[in-house]
Amino acid sequence: MELEKTYNENCIETLHRMPDDFIDMTITSPPYDDLRDYNGYHFPVEEIAASLYHKTKKGGVVIWVVGDRTVNGDETLSSFKHAFAFKDADFRVHDTMLYVKKNPIPSDCGKRYRQCFEYMFCFSKGQPKTFNPITEPTKSAGQKIKAFRITEVGRGNVPDEDIGREIKSERKVSNIFAYNVGTSSSKDKVAFSHPAIFPEQLVEDQIRTWTNEGDLVYDCFMGSGTTAKVAHLMNRRWLGSEISEEYVNISKERLAPYLDVMEFFAAK
Numbered sequence: 001m002e003l004e005k006t007y008n009e010n011c012i013e014t015l016h017r018m019p020d021d022f023i024d025m026t027i028t029s030p031p032y033d034d035l036r037d038y039n040g041y042h043f044p045v046e047e048i049a050a051s052l053y054h055k056t057k058k059g060g061v062v063i064w065v066v067g068d069r070t071v072n073g074d075e076t077l078s079s080f081k082h083a084f085a086f087k088d089a090d091f092r093v094h095d096t097m098l099y100v101k102k103n104p105i106p107s108d109c110g111k112r113y114r115q116c117f118e119y120m121f122c123f124s125k126g127q128p129k130t131f132n133p134i135t136e137p138t139k140s141a142g143q144k145i146k147a148f149r150i151t152e153v154g155r156g157n158v159p160d161e162d163i164g165r166e167i168k169s170e171r172k173v174s175n176i177f178a179y180n181v182g183t184s185s186s187k188d189k190v191a192f193s194h195p196a197i198f199p200e201q202l203v204e205d206q207i208r209t210w211t212n213e214g215d216l217v218y219d220c221f222m223g224s225g226t227t228a229k230v231a232h233l234m235n236r237r238w239l240g241s242e243i244s245e246e247y248v249n250i251s252k253e254r255l256a257p258y259l260d261v262m263e264f265f266a267a268k
């Protein structure tokens, strides 16, 4: 199977051609709830989840970014249906992370607060084999942990084994990641001809966390090519599927300045 290519086809076809235990990580965002018109394309989540399970290496992960549409004041919960489809396909729900939009598109949401997040499910095939956590400095580095600690949520008990331990200078960030969306999320103007692009930083943070250089990253709904661009710049191998020829052409134009290979997408 040729790598560094976006296959202009239904991802089911690409997945069927892959050998088993092939992908280190998938990061993708499906066209859920017909929220946008992606030229009318649909996808079977159960079949994709089952196929991804076979094609993912043991310890590999799938980052599945998805939200819910609100219809007549009622949320679809498609994201939850997707999560159960992945569980049924034998993936573990390793972490339910949130992708928060710092500058969500303004909308009149009636008697509801402004919708500003999507789920960022981390499904894993067994225990993840790679975890390079993003960290942040701690405020109380060097101090000793006491029996009681005042936290944001109140006065908490500390497990016996932690009492007296020195607080480290760094800690893992929380599983809520916030990004700017819209024009500040990528410098590539052509990418915005696609209606729903990933913030590049989101893709970079997830690829850094779950893979190492040389690993293979797949995006089954490649859209404008964000995953391909970021994976390439991070020295990962990559592979994609995108059913719309129009979007493949957008990604081709977007990626041209970054890629060494001229013919990066294959004929069917």
Ligand SMILES: C[S@@+](CC[C@H](N)C(=O)[O-])C[C@H]1O[C@@H](n2cnc3c(N)ncnc32)[C@H](O)[C@@H]1O
Pocket: 009, 010, 011, 012, 028, 029, 030, 031, 038, 039, 041, 042, 043, 044, 194, 196, 197, 198, 220, 221, 222, 223, 224, 225, 226, 227, 241, 242, 243, 244, 247
């Ligand atoms: C949410 S967008 C992905 C955008 C992408 N993350 C980016 O940064 O540009 C979903 C994409 O899936 C494509 N698509 C829909 N059904 C598909 C299928 N069965 N196989 C492959 N691509 C599909 C749509 O054309 C659309 O471009």
